[in-house]
Amino acid sequence: MSTNPPRVRAPKSDGYWTRIWKKLRTHTTGMIGLFVVIGIMGTAFTAPFLANDRPIIASYKGEIVSPAAATYVDSWVPWRSLRNDLKSLELSEGFFPFSDFYAQLDGQTWKEVRDSEDMAWAIWPLVEWNPNQFDPGALKLKPGEGQGATSGHWLGTDDQGRDVLSRMIHGCVVAMLVGIVAMGIAVSVGVTLGLMAGFFGGWVDLVLSRITEVVMCFPSFFLIIAVIAFLEPSIVNIMAVIGFVRWTGMFRLIRGEVLKVRGLDYMVAARALGISPARQMFRHVLPNSVAPIFVAVAFGVARAVLLESSLSFLGFGDPSQPSWGEIVYQGRAYVTQGLWHLTIFPGIAIFVTLTGFNLFGQGLRDAMDPKLRF
């Protein structure tokens, strides 16, 4: 104390997230999980380029076109209706880069014009089948059999003659959509209510905690199938129901964190400084209590994917969307007849996804909570 140490400029310390990232990078299984997560999400985003009955890029009648990219436009309803609106106003000239391939093709499919003179060259997707496309030539339900190398079904077809691999690739979209949107709903509801309960305390806390307890008391899976059975089994309903049933964990987590943070010295200081409750809540409490949510989200997405595939397995899935659980559901009728491909492959996809998210969640937890590292 008597002698001042020489002044050394402290090195700029890493931020919270940088530190977590550095720790996560040393966590082998966590990183494996992260790669799996990125892989699945990438597959979901690029599904039309991976499995489609249109070329990724082609030279057709002297023009370079990307019919596969048009799948995004075609399959996204708001786009489609907007395009039709604009077409009726005759504004669509040059506005949509991928518009109206069908008009150009004279009602033929891209596969039909494949060998025509109009098509100079084309790069085809890995799997040349659309997930909902019925292949009349394929032997139904036979793994690995088809009509030669180009049109072969690598993982076989399902009982309606649709390509299993293509359905699995597009199944990523449903899995990720349900996982992420459902968790988004759960997080929004859970964090909002949890923050309110923890911050305001008193009767707000009492009421919200009771409500949470009530929701938690119901067997969630049973509640979800009940609600889905009564509503239309659409992907939107499935996401909403899973989200609105599974927020309780988030609520409890964030409420506990907020209660902890509220008692800390800097919050006492904030109150003493007369900072408005809103600022206290959003500037100080929320950022400091939100971290554990990320871990819960990683596990939660895995859980939501599992729930969606379980629902599809029980026949409550969205019939218009290819889903992994639904393929297993189809395969269930044939397991005792030795037709295993419908069961094995999508199951592996679900398993890999769950493992990926769980590993990533665990890695994140280990990186965030040093106490739990052994």
Added chain:
Amino acid sequence: MLAYLLKRLLAMVPTLLGITFVTFLIVNLAPGDPVATAFGSDSGGGPSAEGGGAEQDRLADAIKAKKKLLGMVTEDRTLHVWVPPASGEDLRPMEQTERVGEFVGWARSLDMAGDSLAVGSDTGELLRMGLDGEVQQTLAGHDDPIWVVRLATDGRLLSSDTGGAIKLWSPDGAELAVRPATGRPVRSLRFHPDGTRAYVASEDGSILELSLPELTELRRFEGHVSGVYSLALDQAGTTLWSGGYDRTLREWSLESGSLTREREGMGAAINDLALSTDGKTLAAASDDRRIRLVSLDDFDAKAAELTGHFKPVTRVAWLGSRLVSGSIDQTVRVWDTRAGTEVFRSNQEVGRVNGLVVSGDTLVTASNGWVEVPVPLRYLRWLGRILTLDFDRSFIDDQPVMDKIAKALPVTVGLNVIALTLIYLISIPLGVYAAVKRGSLFDHVSSVILFVLYSIPNFWLATLLIMFFSSRQNFDWFPSVGLISDNSENLSSLQYLWDGFMHLVLPITVMVYAGFASLSRYARTSLLETIGEDYIRTARAKGLSEKVVVIKHAFRNSLITIVTLIGNLLPAMIGGSVIVEYIFSINGMGKLGFDAILARDYPLIMAITTFSAFLTLVGILVSDLLYTVVDPRVTAD
């Protein structure tokens, strides 16, 4: 301890109420008419959407019966007589409701002359009654539901049914004339004041003038483009007004037989018309929940509107200068037409008002028999039934719901007890061993394996197990359907046990594997946390052997978290058993619930959700109590 228990139970009351509320919501606020959808029909039935075949009627009756079973409706087979206060003060609301004794069928139509009532029913019965409820005369009636009856002042009676048949009856009950069925329901009937003619409004849009007593067609008033629902005549018998589904009000001259005036913009279908006693105002009851008062002096002027009913108004009548109305919203209301305000509203104890007549000071209403119970009251009844564990009968096979649950619950609980025991017996030693040998090969390998197990979807594993161990293609070792073979009666007791065991292997495997993973991770983590505590270091420093340290000091303390996990495992029981029981065709709670959902068997769904939620609460309570038992630091306060 007892005080603590009481306090805990008391704290659960709001949660219990919440649970009952949610199960209540499932049936009562499901989109559409849940009971109707359970029966594959969504015909709720508006006032004008009636008719249909006998099959549909039976279906509607069945739906109503189920709703009664669920406490959504009660039956009201009485006619209501409303007596205004004797004081004669004009604007006082009616104070007294008197009920006439039980009526046989469900009254669909009603008329009154003097103190004699004529009532037609859904079943085609036709009666004359006194205001005291005494049946004076039973007439031969109709084959179809009687929708309109009309009493003349001389005691003659006109009646018509949904088939379009019209009958005229003499005062002593003899059938004077019959007009055969046309297939189109008759919506309104009126006597001409001179008693020689009658007017008939029909669903086909025509208005007929019939001679009495022959019931032959004299004239036909054409103009309405769709069904005519209501007619009104003036006192002198010179003018006829009509209204119907085409939203127009038309005035016809009875002398010339031609249309004199027409008024559009009546909002919706006009269900009833009533001419005021001074003959200057026409009240029109409309499907758009309003009553419009049309001035006859200024026919096209904007009509005054009486608003208040929240469902279509079916009947209106004048009671002196006041207007009385009945509606599908199950209320009878009295209006002060000058001020345009409601002066009286009955509570919702009458059903949908089908008939409403005034004679002198007395008002009589007939409702369709079913009274929708108000939601709060419904909830209270539901609470009462939960308290008495009376969940009524299943929609599907009429078995009492409690019997079904009593059969299924032991199966699920039994399976789960076996599974939980196995989980605890295997995973705790595994977790403890992994924690003690932390960082060893065993620790790493076991944690990887458990993690993989944890991520396997249970329906997939179940399907794979059936595929590999229960099919002819691979190994046909274990049966995959049910808990016992069909021929189990013929087996000796030892074989019987063996058979049961073989049936259990696959389902129990599926139930157990994921539990291993999470529980042994918990066991490992909590033991490691305990080992990090100071008192373990003290114990080690004392020179205790590692075995004593781990088992006596660390393990017992780490048990606290593991024990409390039971509370979390219980809610997963029924939800988790859905898939296992569905795949292996085991008749437990999960399959029962799943089948109930598929069949929309609401009593069963409500009972199962309530039951499982209660079980969960009990689980939480048990784990809290265990907490105090295991950890002496936590006192029971």
